[in-house]
Amino acid sequence: xxxxVWGAAAGxxxxxxxxxxxxxxxxARRYADAPALTERVTAQGPxxxxxxxxxxxxxxxxxxxxAVIFVYATGCGPSRDxxxxxxxxxxxxxxxDVRFLAVAPSTDSGARDYWAGMASRVAVTRAEPAVLTRxxxxxxTPATVLVEEGRVQRTYLGPLTPAARRAVLRFVAGGxxxx
Numbered sequence: 001x002x003x004x005v006w007g008a009a010a011g012x013x014x015x016x017x018x019x020x021x022x023x024x025x026x027x028a029r030r031y032a033d034a035p036a037l038t039e040r041v042t043a044q045g046p047x048x049x050x051x052x053x054x055x056x057x058x059x060x061x062x063x064x065x066x067a068v069i070f071v072y073a074t075g076c077g078p079s080r081d082x083x084x085x086x087x088x089x090x091x092x093x094x095x096x097d098v099r100f101l102a103v104a105p106s107t108d109s110g111a112r113d114y115w116a117g118m119a120s121r122v123a124v125t126r127a128e129p130a131v132l133t134r135x136x137x138x139x140x141t142p143a144t145v146l147v148e149e150g151r152v153q154r155t156y157l158g159p160l161t162p163a164a165r166r167a168v169l170r171f172v173a174g175g176x177x178x179x
Contacts, residue, residue, distance in 0.1 A: 058101065058127070058135050061147050067099040068172060070122075071132060071143040074110040078159045079142040083114075085160040085168070086144070090121050093172040105129050105141075146171045153177055 061067035070086050072079035090100055100122040104111035106129075115124050133139045136155070144156040146168065154177045156164045167177040 058103065058125075061099060061101045061145075063099075064149055065097045065099065066095070066171065066174075067101060067147040068168065069136065069143075069145040069147060070100070070102045071104075071136065071138050071141055071145065072102065072114070073105055073141045074114045076141045082142045082144075082159045085165050087118065088165070089144075089168050089172050090118055092169050093121075095172075095174060098172050099123070101125065103127055103132065105132075144168060146177055 058069065061069050068089060072082070072086075074080075086102075093100070100118075102111070102115050102122050102124045104114070104124075104126050106126045111126050112119075112124050115122050127135075129139065136143070136145055136152070138145065138155060138157065140157055142159060144160060144164070145152055146154045153171070154167065156168070160168060171177045
C-alpha cells in the first residue's frame with residue numbers, strides 16, 4: 001500500500017515538474033519577444049517638432065548641430081538603470097559639437113551630483129514638469145530626446161532597449177537614429 005502511495009506521489013511530482021518546465025519555457029519565449037514589443041512602444045515618443053526653448057532651461061539644445069537631452073529623476077529606478085546607457089552615449093560622442101543636456105524635475109535637489117563624473121561634458125539643469133511637457137512633450141522619466149538643428153528627431157520613453165541604445169549611439173557618432 002505504501003509503495004502505491006509513494007508511486008502516486010512521485011507521479012504527481014513528476015507531472016508538476018513537467019508543467020513547471022513548460023510554463024518556464026513559455027515565459028522565456030515571451031521574454032525573448034519582449035524587446036521587439038518594447039522597442040515599438042519605446043520609439044513612439046513625439047518627434048519632428050521644433051524645440052522652441054529660447055532662453056529657457058533647454059536653450060542649449062535648441063541651437064544648431066546635434067544635442068541629446070536626458071530627462072531623469074534621481075529617485076527614479078529606471079533612470080538609475082538607464083544611466084549606463086547615457087554614460088556610454090556621452091563617451092561615444094567623438095564630435096565635440098554634440099551637446100548633452102540632463103534635465104531633472106525642479107524639485108530634484110541631487111540633480112548636479114547625479115552627473116558629477118560627466119560635468120565637463122553634460123550640462124545639468126532643472127525644470128518644472130509642466131515646462132518639460134510643454135517643450136519636449138515628455139512627462140515621464142527616463143526619456144532620451146535626440147535633437148538635430150533644433151528639431152526633435154526621436155524621443156525614447158522609458159529605459160533604452162538594445163535597439164534604442166544602438167540608435168542613440170549612432171546618432172552621437174554622426175549617423176541617423178533610423179539606422
